[in-house]
Amino acid sequence: MLKDHLAALRRMRGLSQEELAEQMNVARQTLSKWESGESLPDIEKAGHLAEILGVSLDDLLSYDGQGSGLPLPPKGKHAFGVVTVGDKGQIVIPAKARKLFDIQPGDSLIVLGDELRGLAILPERYFVEFLNCMHRGTEEEL
Numbered sequence: 001m002l003k004d005h006l007a008a009l010r011r012m013r014g015l016s017q018e019e020l021a022e023q024m025n026v027a028r029q030t031l032s033k034w035e036s037g038e039s040l041p042d043i044e045k046a047g048h049l050a051e052i053l054g055v056s057l058d059d060l061l062s063y064d065g066q067g068s069g070l071p072l073p074p075k076g077k078h079a080f081g082v083v084t085v086g087d088k089g090q091i092v093i094p095a096k097a098r099k100l101f102d103i104q105p106g107d108s109l110i111v112l113g114d115e116l117r118g119l120a121i122l123p124e125r126y127f128v129e130f131l132n133c134m135h136r137g138t139e140e141e142l
Contacts, residue, residue, distance in 0.1 A: 001062050002046070003037035009053040009060075010035075023052055050075075093121075 010020050021031040024045060033039040041049060050057040056075050080094040093103060101123065103109070108124040 002040060002060060003035055005055075005060055005063065006031075006049070006053075007035045009055065013053060020052065024048060 010017070013020075015023075017028050017031050017035070021028040024031065026045070030039075034041055040046075046061065047057050050060040053060065054075055055063075059075075078097070078100070080097045083091045083094065085091055097103070103123060109121050110124050110127040112120045112122070114120075
């Protein structure tokens with residue numbers, strides 16, 4: 001999977017093979033072999049690649065887009081796929097998202113909207129924490 005992502009991520013970051021190879025402290029030919037799948041970087045080099053490209057090591061090595069065709073997301077960002085809105089506006093939050101954000105049956109979620117950017121859904125507890133921090137005037141906990 002690495003070869004499937006490496007060249008695309010490099011181009012998305014506006015880097016040539018030469019520039020990325022220099023940052024990695026390897027020859028351009030070495031990077032070319034990684035991109036073509038002829039060889040693989042060792043684990044330390046793979047970790048450094050992920051850091052430079054702004055993705056998690058796990059995603060760099062194994063991201064499959066979950067059949068959605070979505071590109072590899074930046075580190076800490078997630079694309080959980082497409083959900084369908086039911087007749088009454090209900091959606092099903094994908095299992096991977098529920099697990100990652102510890103969303104349990106019965107939890108309360110806040111739905112926020114911006115007419116230009118779309119909707120955001122977050123657990124009520126985080127929204128309340130955010131409001132408390134704003135009220136105290138601190139940004140440390142944000």
